[in-house]
Amino acid sequence: MVESTKPSTQVKVVVPEEHMMINLLGSGDELLRVVERSFDSDIHVRGNEITISGSPEETSLVVRLVEELLELVENGTQVTPDAIDRTLGMLRSPSADGERPADVLTMNILSARGRTIRPKTLNQKRYVDAIDRHTIVFGIGPAGTGKTYLAMAKAVKALQAKQVNRIILTRPAVEAGERLGFLPGTLYEKIDPYLRPLYDALHDMLDPDSIPKLMSAGTIEVAPLAYMRGRTLNDSFIILDEAQNTSPEQMKMFLTRLGFGSKIVVTGDVTQVDLPGGQASGLGTIERILEGIDDIGFCRLNSNDVVRHKLVSAIVDAYGRYDHERQDGRQRDRRPRSRPAGSANGAG
Numbered sequence: 001m002v003e004s005t006k007p008s009t010q011v012k013v014v015v016p017e018e019h020m021m022i023n024l025l026g027s028g029d030e031l032l033r034v035v036e037r038s039f040d041s042d043i044h045v046r047g048n049e050i051t052i053s054g055s056p057e058e059t060s061l062v063v064r065l066v067e068e069l070l071e072l073v074e075n076g077t078q079v080t081p082d083a084i085d086r087t088l089g090m091l092r093s094p095s096a097d098g099e100r101p102a103d104v105l106t107m108n109i110l111s112a113r114g115r116t117i118r119p120k121t122l123n124q125k126r127y128v129d130a131i132d133r134h135t136i137v138f139g140i141g142p143a144g145t146g147k148t149y150l151a152m153a154k155a156v157k158a159l160q161a162k163q164v165n166r167i168i169l170t171r172p173a174v175e176a177g178e179r180l181g182f183l184p185g186t187l188y189e190k191i192d193p194y195l196r197p198l199y200d201a202l203h204d205m206l207d208p209d210s211i212p213k214l215m216s217a218g219t220i221e222v223a224p225l226a227y228m229r230g231r232t233l234n235d236s237f238i239i240l241d242e243a244q245n246t247s248p249e250q251m252k253m254f255l256t257r258l259g260f261g262s263k264i265v266v267t268g269d270v271t272q273v274d275l276p277g278g279q280a281s282g283l284g285t286i287e288r289i290l291e292g293i294d295d296i297g298f299c300r301l302n303s304n305d306v307v308r309h310k311l312v313s314a315i316v317d318a319y320g321r322y323d324h325e326r327q328d329g330r331q332r333d334r335r336p337r338s339r340p341a342g343s344a345n346g347a348g
Contacts (some may be wrong), residue, residue: 011059013050013066021048023073024066034081035065038088064091071102082120089304090122099125110153112205117153120307124150127299131265134297136255138243138286139267141301142316147267148241149201154265155237156205159219164237164261166218169198171241172225172250195222198241225250234259243268243283245275251282271323 015021025032025045036043041054041062052062068087069079077083083105090101104125110117119125124146130137131154139147155167173195199222202211214220225246240246240254243266258264268283275281290296303316 007056008054009056009059010051010053011063013052013063015048015050015070018048020070020073023079024069026079031079031081031084034084035062038084061091068100068102071100072105075102075106077106086120093122096122109150110157110205112153112156113207117150117205119150120146121301121305123299123301123305124307127301128154130297130299131263135262135295136258136264137266137297137299138283139265139299139301140270140283141305142269142271142303144306144312144316145301146305146307147301148197148239149204151239151265151267152198152201153205155239156202158237158263164263165235166237167220168233168236168238169195169202169220169222169241170225170228170239170254171195171198172243172245195224198222198239225254228254228257231257232259233257233262235261236263238262238264240264240266241268244270244273244281246282247275248280248282248285251286271319 015024026034029045032043032045039054039058039062041052041058043062044051044053050066052059054062065084065088068091069084072079072083072087087101087105090096090099090104099122101122104119104122107118107125107128108116109119109128119128123141127137127139127147128150131151137151139151141147152167152169155164155169158164159167199211202220202222206214211220215222225240236259238257243251245268246254254266255264266283266286270281270284273281273284287298303314303320306312306316
């Protein structure tokens with residue numbers, strides 16, 4: 001029998017207050033079991049003491065996780081299985097650059113309708129910070145990463161703080177191109193289904209009764225991208241959603257609407273382009289065009305930043321692998337094939 005030569009260590013963490021212990025472990029120790037499943041170390045709880053036994057590296061990581069979760073409890077943030085997973089993911093991330101998970105998960109953007117909107121991942125916090133620092137920000141990433149939702153929360157906060165006079169939400173209605181004429185109603189009624197996700201987010205952040213009044217006063221405008229042409233937008237927080245479905249010409253038109261005292265956030269997913277006939281996406285080339293210009297920020301989010309059901313993250317990763325394998329296959333098919341020795345023009 002070969003005995004393990006891996007070094008082992010034991011560390012104790014003392015939780016100062018009983019109520020913090022209850023919030024940390026969860027009802028019926030539900031949260032403790034989530035932590036235990038994430039490590040090979042032995043984790044035992046007795047009274048207000050947590051004892052961790054395992055490798056030095058892992059016990060150190062468990063202690064850091066407990067410290068971060070206690071910080072959440074002290075700040076009045078509810079510890080959930082999702083919060084544990086996200087905290088651990090940030091602690092294990094090589095790109096954390098010393099940023100504490102507790103600082104990310106307690107960063108309040110907007111309190112609305114009985115709940116607080118805040119980033120849930122490190123990249124989301126960097127995205128929100130970039131919106132504060134830059135006049136124009138591009139948020140690029142797959143569905144469910146909070147690109148539009150967080151931008152809209154920042155827009156509502158800016159409006160409430162009187163940093164801007166109005167919010168303008170826009171997106172291209174490219175899917176409507178063929179079917180618009182077949183839909184009943186006025187032009188606005190036909191376009192409405194393509195703008196509905198923006199309305200849904202607004203209803204999460206504002207009193208629904210106030211939204212029609214704000215829209216009739218022009219304080220909030222939700223319109224298709226085509227309606228932006230020829231305008232100069234001053235003192236506004238402007239969000240362009242689904243920007244992967246803009247042409248390069250439309251993207252240029254939109255960005256040059258920027259007026260004094262305004263901020264622009266552009267969001268999109270370059271892997272979900274719906275433009276017809278293989279048309280180039282304005283979002284796909286924009287970073288190369290604007291690279292090096294001050295006061296413009298680019299933030300990339302990935303499957304780790306998905307805040308929907310866990311399956312959404314798995315689906316995004318699966319499609320990424322599929323597209324990568326398909327691209328590799330096309331490259332192999334384009335490679336010239338060597339001819340047998342002694343052959344000429346295919347004849348031997």
